[in-house]
Amino acid sequence: MKYSNLFSKTSKNxxxxxVSKNAQLLIKAGYIDxxxxxVYAMLPLGLRTLNNIENIIRQKINEIGGQEILxxxxxxxxxxxxTGRWDTVDVLFKLKSQTENEYALAPTHEEQISPIIxxxxxxxxxxxxxxxxxxxxxxxxxxxxxxxxxxxRSKAGLMRGxxxxxxxxxxxxxxxxxxxxxxxxxxxxxxxxxxxxxxxSRTYYVDAxxxxxxxxxxxxxxxxxxxxxxxxxxxxxxxxxxxxxxxxEALQKYGQVPIDLQTAKSVEVGNIFDLCDTWTKAFDITYIxxxxxxxxxxxxxHGIGSTRCxxxxxEIYNDDDGLMWPESVAPFKYHLITNINSKDDDSWNQKxxxxxxxIYQGELEEFGxxxxxxxxxxxxxxxxxxxDAQLMGMPYQLVLTKRSLESGGVELVNRKxxxxxxxxxx
Amino acid sequence: MKYSNLFSKTSKNxxxxxVSKNAQLLIKAGYIDxxxxxVYAMLPLGLRTLNNIENIIRQKINEIGGQEILxxxxxxxxxxxxTGRWDTVDVLFKLKSQTENEYALAPTHEEQISPIIxxxxxxxxxxxxxxxxxxxxxxxxxxxxxxxxxxxRSKAGLMRGxxxxxxxxxxxxxxxxxxxxxxxxxxxxxxxxxxxxxxxSRTYYVDAxxxxxxxxxxxxxxxxxxxxxxxxxxxxxxxxxxxxxxxxEALQKYGQVPIDLQTAKSVEVGNIFDLCDTWTKAFDITYIxxxxxxxxxxxxxHGIGSTRCxxxxxEIYNDDDGLMWPESVAPFKYHLITNINSKDDDSWNQKxxxxxxxIYQGELEEFGxxxxxxxxxxxxxxxxxxxDAQLMGMPYQLVLTKRSLESGGVELVNRKxxxxxxxxxx
Numbered sequence: 001m002k003y004s005n006l007f008s009k010t011s012k013n014x015x016x017x018x019v020s021k022n023a024q025l026l027i028k029a030g031y032i033d034x035x036x037x038x039v040y041a042m043l044p045l046g047l048r049t050l051n052n053i054e055n056i057i058r059q060k061i062n063e064i065g066g067q068e069i070l071x072x073x074x075x076x077x078x079x080x081x082x083t084g085r086w087d088t089v090d091v092l093f094k095l096k097s098q099t100e101n102e103y104a105l106a107p108t109h110e111e112q113i114s115p116i117i118x119x120x121x122x123x124x125x126x127x128x129x130x131x132x133x134x135x136x137x138x139x140x141x142x143x144x145x146x147x148x149x150x151x152x153r154s155k156a157g158l159m160r161g162x163x164x165x166x167x168x169x170x171x172x173x174x175x176x177x178x179x180x181x182x183x184x185x186x187x188x189x190x191x192x193x194x195x196x197x198x199x200x201s202r203t204y205y206v207d208a209x210x211x212x213x214x215x216x217x218x219x220x221x222x223x224x225x226x227x228x229x230x231x232x233x234x235x236x237x238x239x240x241x242x243x244x245x246x247x248x249e250a251l252q253k254y255g256q257v258p259i260d261l262q263t264a265k266s267v268e269v270g271n272i273f274d275l276c277d278t279w280t281k282a283f284d285i286t287y288i289x290x291x292x293x294x295x296x297x298x299x300x301x302h303g304i305g306s307t308r309c310x311x312x313x314x315e316i317y318n319d320d321d322g323l324m325w326p327e328s329v330a331p332f333k334y335h336l337i338t339n340i341n342s343k344d345d346d347s348w349n350q351k352x353x354x355x356x357x358x359i360y361q362g363e364l365e366e367f368g369x370x371x372x373x374x375x376x377x378x379x380x381x382x383x384x385x386x387x388d389a390q391l392m393g394m395p396y397q398l399v400l401t402k403r404s405l406e407s408g409g410v411e412l413v414n415r416k417x418x419x420x421x422x423x424x425x426x
Numbered sequence: 427m428k429y430s431n432l433f434s435k436t437s438k439n440x441x442x443x444x445v446s447k448n449a450q451l452l453i454k455a456g457y458i459d460x461x462x463x464x465v466y467a468m469l470p471l472g473l474r475t476l477n478n479i480e481n482i483i484r485q486k487i488n489e490i491g492g493q494e495i496l497x498x499x500x501x502x503x504x505x506x507x508x509t510g511r512w513d514t515v516d517v518l519f520k521l522k523s524q525t526e527n528e529y530a531l532a533p534t535h536e537e538q539i540s541p542i543i544x545x546x547x548x549x550x551x552x553x554x555x556x557x558x559x560x561x562x563x564x565x566x567x568x569x570x571x572x573x574x575x576x577x578x579r580s581k582a583g584l585m586r587g588x589x590x591x592x593x594x595x596x597x598x599x600x601x602x603x604x605x606x607x608x609x610x611x612x613x614x615x616x617x618x619x620x621x622x623x624x625x626x627s628r629t630y631y632v633d634a635x636x637x638x639x640x641x642x643x644x645x646x647x648x649x650x651x652x653x654x655x656x657x658x659x660x661x662x663x664x665x666x667x668x669x670x671x672x673x674x675e676a677l678q679k680y681g682q683v684p685i686d687l688q689t690a691k692s693v694e695v696g697n698i699f700d701l702c703d704t705w706t707k708a709f710d711i712t713y714i715x716x717x718x719x720x721x722x723x724x725x726x727x728h729g730i731g732s733t734r735c736x737x738x739x740x741e742i743y744n745d746d747d748g749l750m751w752p753e754s755v756a757p758f759k760y761h762l763i764t765n766i767n768s769k770d771d772d773s774w775n776q777k778x779x780x781x782x783x784x785i786y787q788g789e790l791e792e793f794g795x796x797x798x799x800x801x802x803x804x805x806x807x808x809x810x811x812x813x814d815a816q817l818m819g820m821p822y823q824l825v826l827t828k829r830s831l832e833s834g835g836v837e838l839v840n841r842k843x844x845x846x847x848x849x850x851x852x
Contacts, residue, residue: 007493007546007565033542035498036527041542042496050496067433070468070476072461073499073572074589095521095531097576097588101462105521105531116459116467120433139433146499146572150523162523163500 065137491563749819
C-alpha cells in the first residue's frame with residue numbers, strides 16, 4: 001500500500017469528546033474513525049490490523065476443533081424471553097419492525113446457538129468427549145462477528161464499544177470431565193492467543209469467585225493496563241492472580257503470598273464460562289444417552305473481544321511519538337520512507353525510486369511481499385514522513401535516501417528500540 | 427472437513443413457513459439455519475460458500491483500486507436527518523438507547539461514508555481522476571458488511587433478507603468524465619464478478635429509465651431467475667436488456683428489436699448509482715480546486731448483495747437431487763465418499779482408508795489440499811451418502827470403494843453432468 005493512494009491520512013484533529021488514549025492514537029494515526037461514542041469505523045490500516053488479530057484467534061480456535069459459523073445480529077424477542085433475559089440484560093438493544101415484531105440486537109449468542117444446536121443434536125453420538133490423545137474434539141462452534149451493547153457510558157475507545165467485534169465459541173458436552181478438560185484447553189489456547197497478540201506477559205487469568213465447575217464457573221483473562229476498569233492482584237513470578245474484590249479468599253486458597261504480589265488496573269480481554277445446562281434446558285436441547293435415557297447436555301461459552309484487543313494493544317504499545325504495533329498484528333511489517341530531493345542529481349533520485357519499487361513489490365527476499373507500506377508522497381518533508389512513521393507504528397522503518405545509499409544501502413530502524421542498521425542492497 | 431466432525435447435517439425437515447427454493451435447499455443441505463423470516467445463520471458449509479463469494483468480489487474490487495474498510499451498523503439519527511432519509515426510507519430500522527439516543531440500523535452507508543470522507547478530502551489532489559492508461563484510480567472505498575432492511579415481507583430466502591451481507595463501494599470525483607469512466611469500469615468488473623460466480627450468461631445490466639449521467643443515473647444488474655421479483659426483456663445474442671416497465675422507450679433508444687428478444691423474471695444482484703452531489707452537499711464535503719475555488723465532489727455508490735448472490739446461485743444451480751455449486755463458490759471441490767463394508771476382507775478396507783486419508787490430506791496432487799470434504803461416516807449406507815452428496819452439491823464426487831478399486835482406482839463423478847470416470851491411484 002502506498003501512502004499517496006491511501007485515502008485515510010494521519011491527522012492532528014481528534015474529536016473533542018474522545019478521551020481514551022487508544023482511540024486518540026488510532027484516530028490520529030488514521031486507523032479508525034469515530035462515528036459516535038462507542039462506535040468506530042475501521043479505516044484501511046485499522047481493518048488490516050483487526051483482520052490480523054481475528055486471524056490469529058481463528059487459527060488457534062480451529063486448532064481445537066472449533067467450527068466457524070456466522071450468526072445474526074437480529075434475534076427474535078421470543079428467544080430472549082425463553083431465558084428471561086429480554087428483561088434482565090440491561091445492555092440489550094431492542095427494536096421493533098414496521099410489522100410490529102420485536103427484536104434484540106444481540107450482545108451475545110447463547111439465544112441463537114441453542115436452537116441451532118437443538119436441530120442437530122439427538123444422540124450421545126452427536127456429543128463426542130474431548131480426548132487429548134486422539135485429538136477428538138467436542139461439539140464446538142464459534143463465530144467472529146459484530147455485537148451490540150447498550151452501554152450507559154462508552155468512553156474507553158475500542159475497549160468498550162456499543163458496537164464491537166468478538167469471537168464467541170460455544171461447546172456442548174454430555175460429560176462434565178470432557179467439558180472441564182476442554183475448558184482447560186481453551187484456557188491454554190487463549191493464553192497462546194494473547195501471547196501472539198503481544199499481550200502474553202501482561203495477561204493473567206483469574207477464576208470467578210465462588211461456584212464449582214458444575215455451578216456456573218467462569219474464568220476471566222485480565223490484561224494489566226492503566227486504562228482498565230478492573231483491578232487485580234498478580235504475581236509475575238508465579239502467575240498467580242485474582243480479582244481485588246476476592247483477594248483474601250483467593251490468597252487463602254492459594255496457600256501463600258507470592259513475594260512479588262502487586263496490584264494493578266486491568267482490562268478483561270477474554271472470559272470463559274461454564275453455563276451448566278441453563279440454556280440447554282431453556283431450549284429443551286436433549287440427547288438420548290447410551291442407556292436410551294433423555295439427557296440435557298452441558299454448555300460452555302467463551303469470548304474474546306477482537307476490537308477490544310486492538311484497543312488494548314494500542315493502549316499499551318505506544319510512546320510519545322505514537323503507536324508501536326507488535327509484528328503479529330501490524331498492518332504492515334515495514335514502513336518504507338523515500339525522499340526525492342530536487343536539489344540532488346537526478347541519477348540519485350532514479351536509483352532511490354528503482355530500489356524502492358523493488359522493495360515495495362516484494363522483489364527483495366528480505367522484505368517479503370505485501371509487507372511494505374510505502375510513504376511515497378511527493379512534496380512532503382522527510383521530517384513529516386518520519387513523524388508519521390512513528391505515529392503509525394509499523395515495527396520497522398526502512399529509510400531510503402541519498403544519505404542511506406551513501407552509507408551502503410537502506411536504513412532499517414526498529415520502531416520500538418530505535419536501533420538502526422544499514423542493510424546493503426545488491 | 428470430515429462429515430463425522432461436522433455438527434451441521436443434512437436434514438429432511440425444513441421450517442413450515444419456508445417457501446423459497448433457495449432457502450429450502452440450503453437448509454436441507456445443512457448450509458444455513460433459519461432464525462426467522464429474512465434472517466439466516468451461516469453454518470460451516472454456508473460460511474465457506476459465502477466467504478468464497480465475498481473473496482471473489484473483494485479481489486475484483488481491489489483490482490480497480492477499492493480500499494477496504496469496515497463501517498458500522500449503528501448510525502446516529504442526526505446523519506440520517508441530515509439527508510432527510512430518517513423519515514423517507516421506509517425500510518429503516520430505528521432504535522433507541524437507554525440514554526435516549528436514537529440510532530438507525532444501516533441499510534446502506536452513504537450517511538456514514540460521507541462524514542468519513544469529509545475528514546480526509548480538502549484539495550483537488552485528494553481526488554485523483556480515473557486514468558485507465560496509468561492505472562490511476564479515483565478515491566474509491568468499499569466494505570463487505572452486514573446490513574438491515576425492515577422489509578414488510580421477506581419470503582425469498584437469501585434473496586431478500588432483513589439482515590443480509592453486501593459489498594458497497596463509494597467513489598468520489600471532481601471530474602464527471604472520471605466518474606463516468608469509472609462507472610463503466612465498475613460495470614465491467616461487476617460482469618466479471620457475476621461471470622466468476624457462475625451467473626455471467628444469465629446476468630444483464632439495464633439502465634434506469636430517465637436521467638442522464640449527471641442526474642442520478644443508475645444501472646441494475648439483473649440475473650434471469652424464475653423466483654425473481656423483477657421482470658426484464660433481454661436478448662442473449664446482443665446482450666440488450668431493459669426493465670419491462672420501460673421496454674418501449676428502451677427499444678426505441680436501441681433502434682431495433684433484437685431477433686431473440688425475450689421476457690423473463692429476474693433478480694437484481696447488483697446496482698450502481700451516480701449520486702451526483704446530493705450527499706456531498708448534505709455533509710458539506712468540499713475541496714479546493716486548482717483555481718482556489720471551493721467545490722463539491724460528485725459521488726457514486728455501488729452495491730452487490732453477497733448473501734443474495736448465494737441465494738440466486740442456489741436458486742439456479744440445482745436439480746431434483748439438490749444443489750450443484752459452480753466450482754468457484756463451492757465450499758469444497760470434491761466430496762469424497764468411502765464405504766467400509768464389514769463383509770469385505772479387511773485388507774480392502776485398510777486400502778480404502780489409506781487412499782482416502784491421502785486424498786483428504788491433499789497428498790495426491792490431483793485433488794489439492796483443503797479441497798476435499800470427506801463423508802467418512804461409519805454405519806451410514808452408501809445410498810445415504812450418495813443422496814447427501816447430491817444434495818450438498820460439491821462439483822465432483824470421489825467414490826472410493828472396493829468396487830472402484832477393482833475398476834482401477836477412485837471414481838470421479840461430475841455432479842452436474844453425472845459423467846463418471848475412474849482415476850487411477852498410483
